[in-house]
Amino acid sequence: MKKLLEINNLVKHFPVVGGVFSRPIGWVRAVDDISFHIFEGETFGLVGESGSGKTTAGKTIIKLIEPTKGQIIFNGIDITKFGENKIRPLRREMQIIFQDPYGSLNPRMPIGEIIKEPLMVHNIGDKKEQEERVVEIMKLVGLRPEYLRRYPHEFSGGQRQRIGIARAVVLNPKFIVADEPVSALDASIQAQVLNLLLELQQKLALTYLLVAHNLAVVRHVSDRIGVMYLGKLVEVAETKELFKNPLHPYTQALLSAIPIPDPEIKKERILLQGDIPSPINPPSGCRFRTRCRYAKDICKESEPPLVDVGSGHYVACHFVKEGKVVEYSK
Amino acid sequence: MAIDITTSEETLTGRIETYWSIVGKRLRKHKLAMLSLVVLILVIAICIVGPFISPYKFSELGSIEEVLQPPSLRHWLGTDELGRDVLTRLFYGGRVSLLVGFSSVFSALIVGIIIGAYAGYYGGVLDTILMRFTDIMFSIPVLPLLIVLASVIPGAGVWKIVLVIAIFGWMTDARIVRGMFLSLRENEYVEAAKAVGVSNSRIIWRHILPNSLAPIIVSATLGVGGNIIYEAALSYLGFGVMPPTPSWGNMLQNAQYAMAIAPWLVWSPGLAMFITVLAFNYLGDGLRDAMDPRLYR
C-alpha cells in the first residue's frame, strides 16, 4: 500500500512565556518526537487523553501549526519547511474537520458562503460552477440546498458539523484530519455524522486521520490506531490487534477504563493512580512510569523506543519484546 | 409535517434570521434607544430640510431693528447681534456640527480599524510598534495641541476641523479593534479559514472584522456625540468652524457676549447640542445591549 503521509520524529514545543520581558521560561512538550505513517485510503485513529498532544499532532501534520522539528512527507513531498505561499496550493489536498461545530463556523457568513469560500480562494470554476458545486456538496452531506443563505446560528450541532464537513470536502481533498468530529454532539447525532464520514470516505476515496478520545468511536471507523500519552506515541497497531492484544500498560488501562453499555458485564478495572503529569515537566525515561503499576528503575533511567513487535504492532515499553510481555509483574 | 428522511434534520423557521435582524429586534425593545433614534432622525431631517423652508438665509443680516430680538412670530428663536435669524442658523449649524461629528468619527474609525486590526492580528513586533505609537498619541495633551494644529493647518474650512479631531480620535478605536482581533483570531473559524488557504488580508477583512463590529459601532455612536462636543469646545475657543459659517459650537461662543441681554442665543444651540449628544449616548447604550456577544449562540 502507498504511504500518503509519513511523519518522522515530529516535535512541537510551545513556549511558556513569563516575566517582564515575555521571554520563554519553559516549554510545553505537546508533541515530542513521534513517527508514524498513514496509508492511502485508510483511517488512522489517534487516541489519547487531554494533554496527550493528539490535537496538536493532527494540526501540525497539515501545517496549521508550525512544527518545531522533524519531517512531514505528504504524498511524496517534504512539506515540513513549506511557507504560507507554498503550502496554499496543497490545502486543496488536505483539510480538517473541527471539534466544535459552534466555534468553527463564522457566525457572520451564510453557510453557502462558508462552503463556497475554498473554491473562491483556489479560483476553481466561475461563479456559476462554484454555486453548482456548493449545492452538490450540500446534498452530499445531507444539507438542504435551500438553506444556503442562512446563518450558522440557525442550525443544530449536527447540522453545523455537516456544514464543516462540506467545507472540508468541497475541494475534493485526498486527506482529512478529523479532530474530535463527534465529541461535541448528542449521542443520537454522533452515529449520523460517523456514518457520513464513512460514506464520504468510500465515495471520495478519502484518507482520514481521526483524532479522538472516545475509543469506541475510533474503533468503529479506524483501520489502524496510535495511542498517545504526554506527547509520545506509546503503541500503534491495527484496530483489531490493538483491542485484542493491547501491550502497553497505558493502553491496557485506557481500554479497561471505558464504560461498557451492558449492565451484566462487570469488568475488572485497571485503575490508574493520580493525574496525567504536566507536559511542561514530563517524567524522565518512560513518561507513563509515574502511573504505571509495572514501573521499575529502568523506566526512570531510559526512554523506551517505539519498536515493531511483529506484524505492524509497535509498542514503546521496556517489558515488551517480540510481541510478548516479558516482565509485567509487580 | 412530512419529514424527508434523506435530509431530515429540519426545523428551521421560514424567515432568514441574520445577526442584524436579531439586533434590530432587540433594539426595538429598548425604549430609550428607540426614542433616541427617532429624535436623531428628526434632528438630522430638520437640519437637512430646515434651511430650504426657512424664509431667511443663515448669513442674511437683518436691519438694525432686528438685532438681538427675543423670540417672536417672525423669528421663532429670536435674532443675534447681527440680526440674523437664530432658527435658520441653528438648522445650518446643526448641519455643520453633525457633519463634523460624523466625518471625524468616520475618518478616525478608518485609521483606528486599520491600525488595530493589523496590530491585533499579527501581534509581535508590529503590535508593539503600533501600540506604543498609540500610547504616545494618547499621552499627548490634546486640547493645547488641537489649538496649535488648528492654527498651523492652513484654511478655515469645516474639513480642517474634521481632520484635527480625527488625528486625535482614532486611538480608542484602535485599542478596541486590537482587543477584538486579539481574541477573535483565536477562534476556530479563523483556523478553519487558514486551513482552507484563505489569505491573511481576507481573514482580517472578511472573517474577523465583521465579527468585531459590535463594539466599533457602539464606540462610533458614542463618538459622534463626543466629537460634536469637541467641535463646540474648539469653536468656543475660537479655533473651530469659522464664522460666518455657523456651527452649534461657534453660535454658543458668539452668544456669550450677549448672554445677559439675550439668553435665547445660548439656549437654542445649547439645548440642540444637549439633546443630540444625549440621544447619541442613549442610542449607543441601547446598541451595546442589543449587540451583546451572548446574543449569538
Added chain:
Amino acid sequence: MEKSEVLLEVKDLKTYFYTDDGVVKAVDGMSYTIHKGEVLGLVGESGCGKSVSAMSILGLIDVPGKIVGGEIIFKGENLVGKTPEQLRKIRGAEISMIFQEPMSALNPVFTIGDQIMEAILIHQDVSEEEAKNKTIELLGLVGIPEPERRFNQYPHELSGGMRQRVMIAMAMSCNPDLLISDEATTALDVTIQAQILELMKDLQKRTGMAVLFITHDLALVAEMANSVYVAYTGKIVESGDVVSIFRRPRHPYTYGLLSSIPNLVSEKTKTPLPAIEGMVPNPYHMPLGCHFNPRCPFATERCRKEMPELAEIENNHFVRCFHPVLVNESEVVS
C-alpha cells in the same frame, strides 16, 4: 429486587421557561421515584429536561423558568411551594449536587478547605476545629492525597479530577440522603472518569445514600444505576430496572440509541451504524402526537396525532409508545 422505602418521588413535574420567543416546556410531566439506597439513572440527550428536573428538585429554577405543576415529595414532604429559606436548609444538608464543571461551583479566591469547612459550619452545629478535622477526613475519603496540604490549596492549583473530588467531598460533608450527580464525569478523561465512578460507587455503598445519576452516556448508566429512566423532550419515555432496559429496550428511541452507539465488541466496524434519523425537535415547535414520531421508523398515523401514555408493559418496565419494539435480546449491543 425488594424495593426499600421511597426517598424522593417526583410526580408529574412540569417546569416551563417563558422566553421572548415562546414557552419551552423543559420538563413536561416527568415522574420518577428514588428509593433509599438506590442509584437511579436519568438518561437523555441535551434538551430532554434531565438537568432541569434536578434543578427543580433543589429549587434552583430561576426566572424565566417556573415550576408550573406537579409535586416533588422528599421524605414525605412536598418541596414545591417551599420558601427559598426552607429549601436552602434541605439543599446541602439532605440533598447535595455535583455538576459537570466543578470550577464554576468553586470560589477561586478561597482555599478548598475553607469552602468545605464553610459548608459544614452552615449546616452542622460543630466547632471550627471539628469542622476542619472533618474536612481533612473527607478529603482523604474522596481519595485526595495529602489532605492536610491540599486543605490550603486553591481550586486553580488542582486538576479537573481533583476538583471533582473536592466537589464530592463538599457534597458528602453533611451525609446527604440523596446525591444528585449531573454529568459529573462528562468533562473528565476516561481514566480519571473511571477513578471518579469507582469513588462514587464506593461512597454510595458505604453510606447507603441514594444517587440520582444524570448523564447522556448510556454506558455510565449501565455501570452505575439500579433503575433507569430515559427522558426525551421533557418526558420519560421508558423506565425499568437496568437489566431489562438494556436487554429488552421497548421504546424505539431507547432501542435506537443503544444500537447506534459504537461499542467495543461489535464485529461490524467500518459499516454504517443504525443511526436514529433526524434530530431532537425544536423546543418551540414540538411535533403533534408522540414527540419522537418524526424520527421513529415505526410511527403510524396514530403516533402523529396522539401522545401515548407511559404504560407498564412488563413487570415494572414502563414504555410511552403505541408500538413498543420487540427485541431479540442478542440483537442489542452486539
